[in-house]
Amino acid sequence: MPPEDRALSPRTGWTRAHWEAAADGLLAAVTPYATPGRALYHLPGGRASFSGHRSDGLEGYARTFLLAAFRTAGAGGADPHGLLGRYADGLAAGTRRPGGDGPEDWPRITDRSQPLVEAASIALALRLTRPWLWDRLDAAVRDRAAAWLADALTAEPWPCNWELFPVTVGGFLAATGHATAAARAARERGLARIETWYAGDGWYTDGPGRAFDYYNGWAMHLYPVLEAHLSADARLLDRHGSRLETHLADYARLFGADGAPLHQGRSLTYRMATTAPLWLGALTGRTPLRPGATRRLASGTLRHFLDRGAADPATGLLSLGWYGPYEGVLQRYSGPASPYWAAKAFLGLLIPPDHPVWTAPEEPGPAERADAVTALPAPNWLLQSTSADGLVRLHNHGSEDARYDPHYTRLAYSTATGPAPPGAEPDNHFGLLGEDGAISPRHGLEPLGAGEGWAASRHGVGTARVVSVVLAHGAAEVRVHAVTDAPPGTPVRLTGWAAGPVPRSELLPLHGLVAVPPLPPVATAYTARAVTPAASGRTGGAASVFVCAARLTAETRPAPLGGLVRVEVDDDGAAHTVTARWQDGTEHRVQLTAGTAQVEHRPAPAPGTAPGGTTT
Helix, strand or coil, X not given: CCCCCCCCCCCCCCCHHHHHHHHHHHHHHHHHHECCCCCCECCCCCCCCCCCHHHHHHHHHHHHHHHHHHHHHCCCCCCCCCHHHHHHXXXXXXXXCCCCCCCCCCCCCCCCCHHHHHHHHHHHHHHHXXXXXXXXXXXXXXHHXXXXXXXXXXXXXXXXXXXHHHHHHHHHHHHHCCCHHHHHHHHHHHHHHHHHHEEECCEECCXXXXXXXXXXXXHHCHHHHHHHHHHCCHHHHHHHHHHHHHHHHHHHHHECCCCCECCCCCCHHHHHHHHHHHHHHHHHCCCCCCHHHHHHHHHHHHHHHHHCCCECCCCCCECCECCCECHHHCCCCCCCCHHHHXXXXXXXXXXXXXXXXXXXXXXCCHXXXXXXXXXXXXXXXXXXXXXXXXXXXXXXXCXXXXXXCCCCCCCEEECCCCCCCCCCCCCCEEEEECCCCCECCCCCCEEEEEECCEEEEEEEEXXXXXXXXXXXECCEEEXXXXXXXXXXXXXXXXXXXXXXXXXXXXXXXXXXXXXXXXCCXXXXXXXXXXXXXXXXXXXXXXXXXXXXXXXEECCCCCCCHHHCEEEEEEECCCEXXXXXXXXXXXXXXXXXXXXXXXXEEECCCCCCCCCCCCEC
16 A cells, blocks of 8 residues: 555545555456456456356456446546556457356346346446447447346346336446447336335335345445436436435434444444445535545545455455455355445546545544434434444434344444344344244334434334334444233343454343343454344233343443433333433433334423423
8 A cells, every 4th residue: 555645535545546546456456366367367266156157256346346447537548557458358259159168258138136136237348448448349249248238128027126127227328329329228127116115305115015224335326326427417416416415414423533434234344434434425416424534434434344354465356355355254155256336346446546535634533522322214214323433323223124134133233243143143233032032023114203312113013012212312323122912921031232252232121020131142244253232031911021131332431321321110011111311401301102113202402491392
């Protein structure tokens, strides 16, 4: 890496030169794994995706080509390492006999197949490098490549962010005059389909249901806004650019002071791809962030992962994992080259070097500036950040995707902890215990709202209903769970954060619960030995309420948790009222009745004034 520049980048030390050097290193590392014609990249790793060896090799080509495209297009076509020649050779070899059984033949694009995903990266890379690669190819190679890509225009995507892959391919083919009618139709069809998943406030679900995660940033916003930008489509940019700008106001809060993104959702092995929407906002002028804050967040995340071993020190290859290798963040579609969708992080290289995003001094991100508890109504999340330790915590009362548990179903996530792996008893969970000792899952989530320092949801467990409310203030939380229509005496268990010694996880039973031994230690993405505190209780009638305080903190000498909040629980039989009075005078009151919750927030009075008003 080049020397640090602490004058320009006082918080990370990294500049555009560091991004260029990182891209060069990642591209150099994959070179030995190309097939002779450079059409496939068979990276090591001892794991194949369910799509098979040939598809995994195509993934290696497509995702590293995207990185090469950002690197060379951002340098105005300058290509001292011969990257474009390498990928031009691969394009010619891979499309010579698509679907054949030769050692380098690319698989065809069919309905819901992985090559559809990779076609989007290839099309985008070709579009970005068109003057230096596509326009210089032999006409026969262009025709073969366009014919291979054209299958993406009619292949049926999975009903999620995949709808945008035909959009991206269609944008390129229309721009180059290939299958223009079909290309434009695919573009309009995909953009129309994602409209039903727009939840407002800049947030999309990743398909039907309530799967809120980073696919908002590295897919749902990325492809439409890039298409609008590259096509100079002012109408499309106005619609999707405004959504991106709104989204970034929330999105910037998902990064810890150390550069770590929140550890939530699937495909987390893409790591620094989380920075793509930050750069996209700067590239298109659709961002609420100041240039120095954009670069600080993005460079902080890139450095966070590279400093912690995301690129194997022996090979330079990105591993399947989080920092180093870790199976717990992988899905069935994860193959050896999957991590190279981290290439999206390098979109910032398309921004000219003299742009303020590269020349302005770094400024602190939201998690560094002040303590904040922020409600995000669309996903029904509550974000809690503390400047003393730089941690960000997400309280999840609106996102779920049962296919990818545990990264959607937990009550909370953070920038410094990962969920316990599949098969282990869940952390950050409340459930009823069956006769076999198994704890009930959390699914069928119904959001009940999010507001000033609170978020709430409910779900069913057989005939019983569980209402869950979190109250947050500073670094502390009060977790409230009401169970109705469960047999009296049903055991329940509540668990806290799965963490190592730092940050520290605390759980303090306050009503209806007693502390029990912590769960057996497990390995998470952050530590080989995470310990999860636990508490247990039993239902006592038609409706039972369980309350505890919790905290995740990296402060060296935090104040005792028990002194930060006083909790009272009133029970009139048909309803319960839980009142939390925080140390500074702020108050939350939760009314639980008939399987629902209402929350009142009363802010701390200013010195010398009467108590403030109430919001619900």
